[in-house]
Amino acid sequence: MVLMAKPKRRAEPRIIIAKTLVHLAALTPLAILLWQMWGVARTGSNALGADPVAEIEHRLGLWAIRFLMLALAITPLRQLAGWNVLVRFRRMLGLYAFAYATLHFAAYLGLDLRSYWTQVFEDIAKRPYITVGFTAWALLVPLAITSTAGWIRRLGRNWARLHKLVYAVAVLAVLHFWWLVKSDIREPALYAGIAALLLGFRAWKRRRVRTSLPARA
Amino acid sequence: MSLREVLDIPARDITDEAIYRDRRRLLAALGMLPAWGIAGCSEAAPPPSNVVVTPDQAKAGFRTAEEQTREADATTYNNFYEFGTAKDDPSNAARTLRTKPWTVAVGGHCAKPGKLSLDDLLKDLQPQERIYRMRCVEGWSMVIPWLGVPLADVLKRFEPSSKAKYVAFTSLSDPRQMPGVRASVLDWPYREGLRIDEAMHPLALLATGMYGKPLPQQNGAPLRLVVPWKYGFKGIKSIIAITFVERMPKTSWNMSQPSEYGFFSNVNPGVDHPRWSQKTERRIAGSASKLFAERIPTRPFNGYAEQVASLYAGMDLKKWF
Numbered sequence: 001m002v003l004m005a006k007p008k009r010r011a012e013p014r015i016i017i018a019k020t021l022v023h024l025a026a027l028t029p030l031a032i033l034l035w036q037m038w039g040v041a042r043t044g045s046n047a048l049g050a051d052p053v054a055e056i057e058h059r060l061g062l063w064a065i066r067f068l069m070l071a072l073a074i075t076p077l078r079q080l081a082g083w084n085v086l087v088r089f090r091r092m093l094g095l096y097a098f099a100y101a102t103l104h105f106a107a108y109l110g111l112d113l114r115s116y117w118t119q120v121f122e123d124i125a126k127r128p129y130i131t132v133g134f135t136a137w138a139l140l141v142p143l144a145i146t147s148t149a150g151w152i153r154r155l156g157r158n159w160a161r162l163h164k165l166v167y168a169v170a171v172l173a174v175l176h177f178w179w180l181v182k183s184d185i186r187e188p189a190l191y192a193g194i195a196a197l198l199l200g201f202r203a204w205k206r207r208r209v210r211t212s213l214p215a216r217a
Numbered sequence: 218m219s220l221r222e223v224l225d226i227p228a229r230d231i232t233d234e235a236i237y238r239d240r241r242r243l244l245a246a247l248g249m250l251p252a253w254g255i256a257g258c259s260e261a262a263p264p265p266s267n268v269v270v271t272p273d274q275a276k277a278g279f280r281t282a283e284e285q286t287r288e289a290d291a292t293t294y295n296n297f298y299e300f301g302t303a304k305d306d307p308s309n310a311a312r313t314l315r316t317k318p319w320t321v322a323v324g325g326h327c328a329k330p331g332k333l334s335l336d337d338l339l340k341d342l343q344p345q346e347r348i349y350r351m352r353c354v355e356g357w358s359m360v361i362p363w364l365g366v367p368l369a370d371v372l373k374r375f376e377p378s379s380k381a382k383y384v385a386f387t388s389l390s391d392p393r394q395m396p397g398v399r400a401s402v403l404d405w406p407y408r409e410g411l412r413i414d415e416a417m418h419p420l421a422l423l424a425t426g427m428y429g430k431p432l433p434q435q436n437g438a439p440l441r442l443v444v445p446w447k448y449g450f451k452g453i454k455s456i457i458a459i460t461f462v463e464r465m466p467k468t469s470w471n472m473s474q475p476s477e478y479g480f481f482s483n484v485n486p487g488v489d490h491p492r493w494s495q496k497t498e499r500r501i502a503g504s505a506s507k508l509f510a511e512r513i514p515t516r517p518f519n520g521y522a523e524q525v526a527s528l529y530a531g532m533d534l535k536k537w538f
Contacts, residue, residue: 041508049305050286050294051357052507053499114512116497127493179492182355183473184302184402 015088022089026096029063030103053111060104065173065191067097072170072198079205091147094166098144101137101173129179136172139165167202170195262465262480263537265382265414268527272367275419278445278524280348284503286359288428294501295435296353297454298402299388299395306397307435314394314455316439325385325461328376335439339425342366346429347422349445351452352484352519358498363443364426369417372459377413381461384416385409386442389455403469409442409453410466410480414528420445420521423456446521448482479538483529484519488538 011019033056036047048055071093074086109117123130143163145151152159174195177188297307300314321338324330344364352358372384390406392398398405415421422443425432432438437454444451450470460466470478477491486496498515501507518525529537 037508044507046289046293048508050290050501050507051304051499051510053510054357111508112499112512114509116512119494119496123494126489129492184298184400186400 015085019089019092022092026067026092029059030100033059053107057104057107057112060100060107061177064097064100064104065177067093067100068166068170068173069191069194069198071097072166072195076198076201095144095147098140101140105134105137129176132172132179133176136169136176139169139172143169167199170199263529263532265412266528266530268414268530270418270524270527272419275524278349278420278521279345281350281360281520283350283360285348286361286502290501291359291361291427292433292436296355296450297397297435297437299390299397299405299407299455300435301397302400302402308433310396311434313396314389314434314438316434316455319439319457321440321456322458323375323460324458326378326380326463327461328378330375335425338371338440339366339423342370344425347420347443347445349420349422349443350519351443351445351449352498352515354448354450354478354482354490354495356493356495356498358500358502358513358515358519360500360502362428363422363424364429365422365424365443367419368421368423368442369419371423372416372461375461377461380463382413383462383464383466384411384413385458385460385462385466386411386453386456387458387460388453389457404472407453407469408466408472409451409468410462411442411444411451412465412481412528413461415444415525418525418528420524446483446518446525448478448484450478451482481529481534481537483525483534483538484515485517485534485538486515487517488535 036045037052037056039045039047040052071090074090074093078084078086109120113119120130124134125131143165146155146159146162155162174188174192177191178185181188293308294304295307296304297311300307300310319335320332321335322332323338344366346362346364348360348362350358350360377384386409388407389395390398411421422445424437424441424443425439427433427436432441434455437452437456440456441454442452442456451468465480468478468480470482471480484495489495495515497512500511500513516522
């Protein structure tokens, strides 16, 4: 049949549809938030609670860490379930993590600190939870920049090495969350557990590969 | 700017430096006695001041013309961990709190201890309206019209003795009525305390209402403390016990994180929380677009320095945060 003539370069319609759906899903939290912000700004509605600034910051930060965990879940899922197609969604999930983290940081500067925005330098230097949060965001910048096909080609083997930074980002992001709560650590602990699972899987896999090599030789 | 300038304490109220410096020698003279560990402090806590501030002198602090927080905001954005740690948990869950009948046990170093119904506790005392700023240790603030009676008026009825150097307060802690108590995020029951001179200050209020109505459960019904010059967590809610004690009592947040929450916890932009700055605050007030809620400078003693700074004359506020 015509199967033989199928061009390999073009993405299949199924993938295009799936990617569109992922984009829509990933943009939904932002759309809801913007809609609520519009309501608060226009009518003073209570959609974002008594302290909308805190709610906006918190929600953007939560989605950043969620997309980060989703991006990190791709490789283990691929290896455990054999769903190789998942890798085609990894970049977009990572970029959404970066986008939400950037908006989170922008909200801190532009909505929270506002005219006191220069305080951010002192915060980064003096407040450990902001130091690690800022570092996590800053480490995502080179990863986002080098996420294009051109950079992947140019960097060759070093691309994978560079992108191992995302493991550090995951640890720093969890620390950022953990250190900012007053006493109820249950929510950050949940993300710490997920991160530990996702990073632990990789460590376990590496050790297994390493120890099994001599046996094979 | 020195702390003294910031506080603008009249010179006569400040302990003579020589005496102040001598306190260490005095303590040293007590010699090798084991440190009297008081609330985790190695040095004895500064004793209550003998300063008496009359209601007339404190009157300027009773009201503020600043824009008030909307009732809907002040009653849905609460820290009342007995009902959960999210800000909207208390307003969603606190309906299960039964506030009638309510009794308060008053005891310790006083001539007339007793277990009283709320009505008896407040008998013949006229509720007064006080419009106070409330600064949360988390960095936001509100302006709330409270209804209540001066704490001093209630405490004096029990005739505290000279041994009553502090007043300890205890909240209700009932897992059947308070779902948050089942989680050990704090060591229940919630406990707070004031030095006796602080408790007797005319600004310290035992609140029974807000916005001209009885206190909603989520705001600490039926009886809560309001100490406007201290961080909000000092305002213990749903009080069931008041005890006159000689030593600095244990307080919940101090027990939880001693390096972060001191016993005094006076609002002080000069002493940062170890994890975040206390120099400014987000003011949650008014109905204008809260999306761009104003960030304003935090003032020493939350703007009540004129009324309360004399209580702390000579005290190192960085040490006794």
